[in-house]
Amino acid sequence: MNPLDVFKLEGRSAAITGAASGIGRATAEVMAGAGASVVVGDLDDAGAEAVAKGIVENGGRAVAQKIDISKRAELDALVDRAVSEFGRLDVMANVAGIAADGLIAEATEEQLDKAIAVNLKGVFFGCQAAMRVMMPQGSGSIINVSSTAIDAPAARYGLYAMTKAAVAMLTKTLALEAGRYGIRVNALAPGSTITSFTLRHLQGAGGEVDQSKYDAFVDRMKKQSPLGMLGEPEDQAYLILYLASDAARWCTGQVWRANGGQAFGA
Ligand SMILES: NC(=O)c1ccc[n+]([C@@H]2O[C@H](COP(=O)([O-])OP(=O)(O)OC[C@H]3O[C@@H](n4cnc5c(N)ncnc54)[C@H](O)[C@@H]3O)[C@@H](O)[C@H]2O)c1
Incomplete structure (x- = not known):
């Protein structure tokens, strides 16, 4: 037997949130490349359509669905789309999330509500929607995206890290x-x-990427890793592929880290 066969997702279907950009996009493309049929879910409907189109042009199976993960009904609709298009739901990847920067002492109730609505309730609703289909099916893999921010407190990241x-x-x-x-x-x-999520740190007043800020950020992040490198969205997508596949059939209840061995304060 070829050991690579265990990673194949032929005949399986996956719903992915946040799949128009960054880690979610790489996840959709990697899963489709491994043979899965994917529902590309995102608030950015044009971005989701473009990702699905690219997958189909490369010979894969994908459809796009506009969703706001802070709304339970829209996650139910995402999962229902996987079932109506592809007959089942084998993988639910809850990738979408937002930044929530700022000092705790200064955070408004609106900022707190927004961070919880997207980063926590959005993943919670995604899990519930997936469970509704996977329980009667008797199988499935749910993968949620947390953050390295849970490993050490960092000033101005409190709201984000809590969620x-x-x-x-x-x-x-x-x-x-x-x-x-x-x-x-x-x-x-x-x-x-580096995704649109991180670019917020690196933009000038007009929204354009500030090259000196970009270089300083990359340098700082590289120094936090003993490998001296920065990860790319695919580094997360390959780990998600592993967790989605039968190679990870004995793996559950864990928080997995592709982070270059990053240690804050290094
Ligand atoms: N980039 C990093 O350094 C990093 C590190 C740790 C964790 N994460 C987490 O990884 C996940 C993906 O982030 P990314 O870096 O790919 O960012 P990204 O900004 O490139 O992608 C996030 C996607 O989520 C979508 N989205 C935002 N709010 C949504 C909503 N309410 N409903 C549906 N879609 C919504 C956006 O439109 C976007 O396409 C996030 O949960 C983020 O917190 C990112």
């Missing part, structure tokens, strides 16, 4: 409840990866 720590505990608890149905639940805590 991502909650995603880690949601994952571990759901894994306990879902195992009896043959469903695995895992989380990723990605290290710093």
Whole structure:
């Protein structure tokens, strides 16, 4: 037997949130490349359409769906789309998330509500929607995206890190409840990866990327990794592929880290 066969996702279907950009996009493309049929979900409908189109042009199967993950009904609709288009749901990747920068003492209630609505409730609703289909099916893999921000406190990242720590505990608890149905639940805590998420630190007043800020950021992030390098969205997508595949059939309830060994304060 070719050991690579265990990573193949032929005949399986995956729903992915945040799939118009960054880590979610790489996940959609890698999963489709491994043979899965994918539903590309995102608030950015034009971006989601473009990713789905690119997958189809490369010989894969994909459809796009506009969703706002802070709304439970839209995650139900995402999962229903996977079933109506592809007949089943084998993988649910809850990737979408937003930044929530600022000092705790200065955070408004609106900022708190928004961070919780997207980063926590969005993943919670995604898990519930997936469970509704996967439980009667008796199988499935749910993968939630947390963050390396859960590993050490950092000033100005409190709101974000709180929601991502909650995603880690949601994952571990759901894994306990879902195992009896043959469903695995895992989380990723990605290290710093340049996407539109990180670019917010690197833009000048007009929104253009400030090259000196960009270079300083990349330099700082590289120094935090003993490998002296910065990760790319595919580094997370390959780990998601592993967790989605039968290679990870004995893996559940864990928080996985592709982060270059990053240690803050290094
Ligand atoms: N980039 C990093 O350094 C990093 C590190 C750790 C964790 N993460 C996490 O990885 C995930 C993906 O981030 P990324 O870096 O690829 O960012 P990104 O900004 O490139 O992609 C995020 C995607 O989520 C979508 N989105 C935002 N709000 C949404 C909503 N309410 N409903 C549906 N879609 C929505 C955006 O439109 C975007 O396409 C996030 O959960 C983020 O917190 C990123």
